[in-house]
Amino acid sequence: MIENILTDAKLITLPAFFDVRGAFVKTFNESLFGQYGIQFELKESYFSISKKDVIRGMHFQTPPHQHAKIVFCPQGAILDVIIDLRKGSPTFGEYFAHELSAENHKAYYIPEGFAHGFKSLTDDAVTYYLVSSEYSQPNDTGILYNSFGFDWGVQEPVMSARDLSFDGIDVFNTPFMYTSGQ
Ligand SMILES: Cc1cn([C@H]2C[C@H](O)[C@@H](COP(=O)(O)OP(=O)(O)O[C@H]3O[C@@H](C)C(=O)[C@@H](O)[C@H]3O)O2)c(=O)[nH]c1=O
Structure with a gap:
């Protein structure tokens, strides 16, 4: 099952099979994702493990090292949030949030x-990423987590110094332009 969320972004219910042993979840299939309108070429994969009330974000890589991501949570649960930063997009500046968990086996296409x-x-929430370009440290940046109007529902999140140092969305000059069919 697939839901269109912000322009070009998708919330996918990954195919899952449950039996007496546990679960089997398919995290990527080129043909199936192609039917969903997702053309995705894997270049890198990684995961993080987070304690409760950790916030990580809001991250992206700037051009020419921008990338698409498929994100899912194979252990525990996360509240996953995306913002459309593409100038000219019908949903420019809007955000979307949804729970991803081992239980609901949902994934975002970002x-x-x-x-x-x-x-x-x-x-011990695991956030697992499939990424369409390799990590480029000089292009890896973000905007401040509490600058775009989203209520995270936590007073004292556990965060990195880097994430707390990002500029807010109000002063952020986006390098991204919308072209339909991304
Ligand atoms: C993202 C990344 C980080 N690193 C290094 C940098 C640093 O020393 C250490 C931890 O990095 P971070 O603190 O950025 O980890 P983290 O905050 O978990 O970064 C992740 O956040 C979420 C929200 C995303 O969307 C991901 O794409 C990624 O940016 O790992 C890599 O070597 N390769 C990578 O691809």
């Missing part, structure tokens, strides 16, 4: 030009 972040809802 196109290039979006910022991404999440709050961990459980201890």
Whole structure:
């Protein structure tokens, strides 16, 4: 099952099979995702493990190292948030939030030009990423998590110094332009 969320972004219910042993979840299939309108070429993959009330974000890589991501949570639960940073997009500046968990086996498809972040809802929440370009440290940046009007529902999140140092969205000059069909 697939839902269109912000322009070009998708919320996918990953195919899952449950039996007496546990669960089997398919995290990527080129043909199926192609039917969903997602053309995705994997270049890198990684995961993080987060304690409850950790917030990471709102991250993206700037051009020419921008990338799309497929994000899911195979252990625990996270509240996952994206912002459309593409000038000219019908949903420019809007955000979308949804829970991803081992239980609901949902994933986001996040196109290039979006910022991404999440709050961990459980201890030991695993956030797993498939990414369409390799890590480029000089291009890896973000905007401040509490600058775009989203209520994270936590007073004292656990965060990195880097994430707390980002500029707010009000002063952020986006390098991303919307072109339809990303
Ligand atoms: C993202 C990344 C980080 N690193 C290094 C940098 C740093 O020393 C350490 C931890 O990095 P961070 O603090 O940025 O980790 P984290 O805050 O978990 O970064 C992630 O946040 C979420 C919201 C995303 O959307 C991801 O794409 C990614 O940016 O890992 C890599 O070597 N390769 C990578 O691809």
